[in-house]
Amino acid sequence: MPTLDRLSELTLLIDHGEAVYLRYSPGPEADATHPSKDHESGLLMSGVSANPLWPPRWWTRPAEDWVARAVCQYLRELDEGARPWVLTGRVVDFGPDNEPLLTEVRPIAWLSDELLAAARLRYQQQLDAGQATHSG
Template identity: 85%
Template sequence: MTELPTIDRLGELTLLIEHGEKLYLRYSPGPLADAAHPSKDHESGLLMSGHSANPLWPPRWWTRPTEDWVARSVCQYLRELDEGARPWVLTGRVVDFGPDNEPLLADIEPVAWLSGELLTAARRHYREQLDAGQATHPG
């Protein structure tokens, strides 16, 4: 596998998506480590039928800027950085869905790593543009 490029700017990632790229985001040790086996459901211990990933493009109901959705998506799994995961962008074929209804992908094609600079920008954008952490059913 050749070395993956790195995307450094939130705007650069957003442009790829706005131009119709069906890109997914995955937090893991990376494509080489993932090639050994598909994702595992940690609660049941079962191997799933593909690698869990999250779509980076906004759903049809989203009327805010695409960059808001991308920042939100990048920030959803930042806790996994503490577990040794790295964020990377990929394409693939949806073969099933995981326990959180996330797509499970096969025929994965790695696209790029996301840099720390991009993660910092996504956090800032998420906090400034959205009600980050707002409860669905406030107390």
């Protein structure tokens, strides 16, 4: 599987018309053996959980800002041994955080450490990273 090194490469994927998703896990081979598991209930879900990479219609900022934000939402999973990768597949249901659950998964690319660093930098520079939803 190829590796994307630049945030702009990842952003270009959302312009090709195919729904692409981001997943943090050990990788496609490990995920092919079982669906995702809801850790709170212990139940197996009907597919692998993934997060859409395309911005919603209300997003008026650059798409690259949205993609950087999406990449940064699950960086903590790197400490748990997960790797970020891009995929496509068929949405069959939704998980406990309303994330799409995919079957018929087709891996597209890994994300490099350089891309993760660029996403983190853009996220911190362009958005109020970590801003609380409700203040004071």
